[in-house]
Amino acid sequence: MASVMRPGLLRQSFASPAASQRVFSTFTSSAARQSSPLIQQLRPAFARDAVPKATRIAAFHATQRQQILPPLPQKIEGSVNTAVPVPNPDYSHGSYHWSFERLLAAGLVPLTVAPFAAGTLNPLTDSILCALLVLHSHIGFESCIIDYFPEKRIPKLRVAAHWALRIATVGLGVALYSFETNDVGITELVARLWHA
Amino acid sequence: MASQRVFQLGLRRAAAPSFMIQPAGRMVQRRLANTISKESGEEILAKQRLHRPVSPHLSIYKPQITWYASGLNRVTAVILSGGLYIFGIAYLAAPTLGWHLESQSLVAAVAAWPLWAKATAKFTVAMPFFFHCVNGLRHLAWDVGVGFKNATVVRTGWTVVAATFALSAYYSFFH
Numbered sequence: 020m021a022s023v024m025r026p027g028l029l030r031q032s033f034a035s036p037a038a039s040q041r042v043f044s045t046f047t048s049s050a051a052r053q054s055s056p057l058i059q060q061l062r063p064a065f066a067r068d069a070v071p072k073a074t075r076i077a078a079f080h081a082t083q084r085q086q087i088l089p090p091l092p093q094k095i096e097g098s099v100n101t102a103v104p105v106p107n108p109d110y111s112h113g114s115y116h117w118s119f120e121r122l123l124a125a126g127l128v129p130l131t132v133a134p135f136a137a138g139t140l141n142p143l144t145d146s147i148l149c150a151l152l153v154l155h156s157h158i159g160f161e162s163c164i165i166d167y168f169p170e171k172r173i174p175k176l177r178v179a180a181h182w183a184l185r186i187a188t189v190g191l192g193v194a195l196y197s198f199e200t201n202d203v204g205i206t207e208l209v210a211r212l213w214h215a
Numbered sequence: 216m217a218s219q220r221v222f223q224l225g226l227r228r229a230a231a232p233s234f235m236i237q238p239a240g241r242m243v244q245r246r247l248a249n250t251i252s253k254e255s256g257e258e259i260l261a262k263q264r265l266h267r268p269v270s271p272h273l274s275i276y277k278p279q280i281t282w283y284a285s286g287l288n289r290v291t292a293v294i295l296s297g298g299l300y301i302f303g304i305a306y307l308a309a310p311t312l313g314w315h316l317e318s319q320s321l322v323a324a325v326a327a328w329p330l331w332a333k334a335t336a337k338f339t340v341a342m343p344f345f346f347h348c349v350n351g352l353r354h355l356a357w358d359v360g361v362g363f364k365n366a367t368v369v370r371t372g373w374t375v376v377a378a379t380f381a382l383s384a385y386y387s388f389f390h
Contacts, residue, residue: 088269093262215326
């Protein structure tokens with residue numbers, strides 16, 4: 020039954036030549052008026068395609084576009100409504116890790132204040148300061164890698180950065196051990212350089 | 216059949232008043248929308264996503280001490296830890312490369328600098344160091360749940376800036 024009605028309806032919509040011209044033309048008569056978001060929504064879907072794409076999109080942008088990192092070709096994995104995967108709860112990556120970081124940071128406070136108050140540290144406390152600095156720095160750089168090397172965009176570079184950081188941290192540990200045992204220790208070094 | 220159709224149309228008009236304005240356009244639009252397959256729909260979505268604003272777009276935010284201090288906390292951290300890493304790895308590599316990075320050589324090298332260079336170098340190192348230290352105390356306070364009110368965050372932020380300048384100037388030029 021509906022198919023019987025359709026030819027009539029189509030004929031009706033193309034009855035006025037001006038209307039059909041407007042629908043299928045890529046050159047719009049008054050681009051500013053026709054590209055407003057509200058008018059876009061009120062217009063039939065096939066008429067929306069006829070408006071130049073840049074004009075249509077510019078209507079939604081209130082700020083200047085800045086392509087610092089242009090978007091990659093988009094692919095939709097699963098369906099549009101697939102939920103974000105929720106990682107399994109893991110205390111050692113969650114709250115314990117967080118508390119450990121805070122303990123490290125809090126432990127650094129007295130070790131940082133002490134040299135200012137009492138001159139350079141003795142070798143034991145200096146070594147503890149070095150160990151805490153290594154761990155604190157490693158965790159900090161790890162957060163930077165996680166934040167700035169997104170897994171979706173640069174998965175291999177991210178893995179490489181993680182391994183480079185692990186190697187550098189072990190290297191720093193060995194270097195500081197060597198410096199602490201063979202030389203004067205870092206607080207004493209800073210003090211001597213400061214008054215050089 | 217025809218009477219049934221008329222009855223249906225009448226029901227639709229009653230349900231959707233806007234249907235009365237342009238029945239032709241509405242019907243055609245609905246039919247086209249139904250013919251889009253899942254694949255072509257996803258293709259359209261993928262194309263649309265390319266036109267979204269891109270996330271790292273810091274210049275659209277108003278400069279405020281809250282997020283400036285937060286960003287500076289990480290920047291200073293990277294400067295300080297980066298310096299430590301570079302020194303450590305250079306110290307490891309020094310015997311192989313023939314460099315002299317033991318404390319006596321470093322102190323002797325710095326001692327040969329003119330006064331203005333020493334003061335500038337001290338101030339350049341002291342600024343990130345004191346900023347990260349003092350702002351670290353602020354972060355530790357937040358971690359135990361203290362100082363979360365917006366006005367407090369702004370006040371402590373500017374306090375950190377003032378303390379950084381004061382401590383850096385004192386230890387660079389008067390110590």
